């Protein structure tokens with residue numbers, strides 16, 4: 001109980017992009033329990049991860065000293081790796097020795113091979129200040145733009161479409177605006193699992209009379225609250241959305257005054273969708289024409305309507321086209337810029353919005369300023385006192401290919417786990433093993449750290465202070481509740497030590513000094529100060545004045561594009577990269593579980609969460625299991641052209657026949673051994689949501 005705690009420390013949940021505010025109750029340097037606070041995105045609510053997933057920093061396998069690979073030990077996943085056993089592949093080292101070795105390997109590669117031989121993956125799990133410092137180190141110290149992070153595996157395609165069509169990659173309205181909408185479309189997302197506190201507001205909206213429309217191949221808990229729930233065929237999304245546009249335009253349900261005042265390119269959209277009638281698209285998307293008409297009319301006819309989407313939309317080779325369609329729907333109907341309207345890609349990680357804003361992206365500097373624009377680049381060159389590379393860098397999956405092609409030879413990976421999260425893991429792991437020098441900074445010897453030359457022990461989120469930005473564009477302050485164990489250090493401190501070894505005279509004494517520098521380079525942070533965050537806890541950007549609340553809904557008057565107009569971008573349906581066939585007849589899709597976050601590095605080391613979901617499982621329709629002859633709880637083998645895994649079969653009545661869902665958190669049955677690395681041409685995001693597979697009893 002709270003009376004037992006020595007102190008209470010206010011911070012932010014470290015898991016999803018909802019960004020729930022919470023209070024740690026601490027006693028004897030341990031978190032006793034966690035309580036929800038009255039934050040703008042959670043109003044006291046927390047989900048099971050926020051409430052129970054706080055003990056991973058105290059796991060016995062936590063790194064407390066830097067580690068150096070022993071000579072002659074081959075790089076790769078140790079099949080007998082057991083965090084409870086003494087380390088055999090690595091030895092402990094002092095910070096001085098580890099940092100010298102970590103930096104020297106990269107500095108030497110830069111000197112002999114050039115700046116393009118180095119790359120860095122930053123983390124959407126670190127603070128804004130740490131993201132800023134990391135991309136600055138890569139751009140200024142390494143001298144390249146080869147810096148990326150998990151946005152590439154998450155919403156890169158959504159951001160590409162939003163930048164192209166609206167001129168801004170962030171949401172146009174917070175999810176709280178759903179409470180004021182007449183119609184809310186949720187598509188390619190499963191908020192009850194992945195954004196559970198946001199889901200409570202969708203339920204609340206539905207109870208208050210909002211028509212919830214769910215468009216997804218898979219059934220979900222929120223179906224019980226939906227006005228209509230349409231199951232489209234996997235990969236049939238572009239066909240479905242274009243059919244909706246065909247109805248809205250064909251029946252004159254669009255908003256001509258809004259289109260005239262705020263957009264360009266409507267004529268091309270109109271011409272582009274003319275043949276994509278519900279009857280023509282129904283065979284492609286698997287939804288009856290009348291059902292398409294009904295939801296299109298409901299969305300267009302509403303006075304206020306919103307669209308939310310997740311990785312079911314973005315993680316396709318046509319992910320950018322999917323987002324272009326959703327944007328076209330909103331623009332055609334005038335559903336942006338007012339309360340209860342908007343476009344909202346639900347962000348995954350707690351700081352993927354902030355890390356992207358802070359410049360952990362290879363083609364843009366902070367605040368999405370293209371690296372190729374000499375004038376914009378000059379502003380950062382003046383701020384950092386050095387010339388910057390003008391060419392866009394490589395993205396996450398491209399970097400893996402560039403390693404195997406001999407171009408990238410050294411990497412610094414901070415808080416990311418590509419040995420679990422990249423598509424086609426055999427390929428990604430071969431690339432990590434091929435690196436001449438790899439530095440990994442993390443809390444544990446993750447799967448990726450097992451490939452490292454040097455492992456640097458970092459502080460966990462509850463052990464450091466910094467800002468994060470959630471899916472609603474709310475910049476929030478997290479505070480350290482515990483001291484890091486042993487010699488573990490905050491990421492910003494470690495990055496600074498690495499930078500000094502690149503000859504950079506960095507001397508930041510506290511994250512607030514980094515934040516002050518960020519404000520000089522990022523107008524999105526105008527009128528948001530560290531002091532204000534300490535006082536108010538959260539400020540939404542953009543914010544018009546020092547004493548004003550930030551803008552929950554943006555683009556009432558103009559879009560941040562030349563001329564102030566948003567742009568329609570027409571699309572055509574495309575097949576998945578690897579359609580099912582006779583040899584591989586089932587669609588594999590991957591994702592998260594309520595209890596397990598991404599690659600499991602944190603949640604599988606959280607006692608309650610791991611006890612609730614202790615084993616790797618595949619989720620299948622009852623009929624699919626029957627066909628296989630596997631009983632629930634039995635073992636099923638899943639094979640694709642890239643690999644095979646065996647795991648426990650679970651019945652999921654929400655799964656369509658001909659499809660299997662596998663979470664990617666379990667190393668013992670790593671879903672990404674199976675996934676397809678084919679990329680969306682614009683967002684460069686892999687097609688995690690569709691691969692052809694074959695099932696058999698195991």
Ligand code: SF4
Pocket residue numbers: 013014015016017018019020042045046047048049050051195196197198
């Ligand atoms: Fe944390 Fe997201 Fe759950 Fe909130 S909804 S407690 S931010 S995981």
